Amino acid sequence: MLPAGEVTQSHIDSILPLLSKNDILINGANAFYEDSIAQSQKVEAAGIRYIDAGVSGGIWGLQEGYALMVGGSREAVAQVTPFLEALAPAADKGWLHCGPVGSGHFVKMAHNGIEYGMMQALAEGFAILQGKTEFGLDLAKVAEMWRYGSVVRSWLLDLTADTLTKDQVLASIAPIVADSGEGLWTAQTALALKIPAPVITLALQMRWASQGRDDYAARLLAMMRNEFGGHAVQQEA
Template sequence: MGSKHIGMVGLGRMGANMARRLHLKGAEVIVYNRHTEKAIALARETGMRAAESLEALTQALPTPRVVWLMLPAGEATESHIDALLPLLSAGDILVNGANALYENSIAQSQRVEAAQIHYIDAGVSGGVWGLQEGYALMVGGDKHAVNAITPFLQALAPATDKGWLHCGPVGSGHFVKMIHNGIEYGMMQALAEGFAILQGKTEFGLDLAEIAEMWRYGSVVRSWLLDLTADTLAKDQALAGVAPVVADSGEGLWTVQAALAQKIPAPVITLALQMRWASQGRDDYAAKLLAMMRNQFGGHAVQKEV
């Protein structure tokens, strides 16, 4: 990869491993985290450089600079952009790798581009496996800016020619990632429901781990999500210690809102999102009221909470 320099801001589960992968591929990575001890520890582990401030980060990067933000969407990303803009120069490139709403990314880009700094929105998928397997990268922005960071995209992706795409103008990267996550909601829900039905057919004595493992080969439902499901079931089919609560990151909701805005039916993704809400107790009141309705019209017994 040569002596290309990049600054990585935000060293959570994704950011730290992305920095590690870039470093392993030959990039000159300078890392910064709000809690500086994280950056210092990562630098000691890998040999990459740690910056103790955003000023130090930008001073250490040769121009034109490339700074990649891997921060939570919203205030964390906005505040870091505010802090970075006075420190960057015309022609520098700022990459926002958050799971951000694409409309917010477009608004951010206008503020950044007004300072003659290039803005790229990057949807990143791969989770904790990205360091080993590579990341899927969906980027939006000016062609010349994307060309400038292509070596980093190729290093992060599973292969130089696979797993990354310049989707279109600013906003398109986060839009494509948003839809990707909406599809993920639906696929996960279908697998979970199917295995729940299998588990409920107790008279057959089905081995869910064996079924999942068998489906991984030749089946039309084979997928990485099925691989992960098979691994989970091989370790513990009962899942007795797992609370039935599933968080939602926001991208499923944004996908549904985009479908509504375009009047495109998306019932699978919509219901998968609503099932996540239900798991968080947001259907509890409705369920209680349904029980009381059945009691009123049919005299059906109402179970009391213990």
């Protein structure tokens, strides 16, 4: 359960000589599935079994249980099944042996890509509601009402409703949204498979935009409008 990339790899390299044949190593990082496949080849060459586990649930996992997406051999997964059943929301719910090594992190990658799109849609919808000031909408009440019977009800909506109950203005929150990498991997995989995924891709790009990565383009667009139409350009304070 370490950050994906060099941290996980160096840790595996350090503990591999300490393990015995048929021990099981579970990589619970949010890793790129192709990296996990390559990693497993080195681990299994040493006689160690490898499982990749995509884990969802965040800080609520301890209370609600974790969604677990695992990849690996049937024998290795069978040995760790008691742990999966204990960590999941229920012994028979919320975890899945997805397939061979790499499949767990692949499913988790797609899961997070979907999450990007859902979050973006909710944020845009509430921004539209907030922008219609003459209606004086109570966004917390709207969110709470949508939680029951609506087709958009979800855990993300539950969390949004809770946030809006505490603060609808959000003036103290910086409009910067980080991206952990899985949205990018999902978009890249969609391109490689020639599968259109515009919602996920645009949601990822909106996260980049929030980080200021479109600032230069926006400045250049403002200057273009000034050059061809004489439109005023706002100066930075």
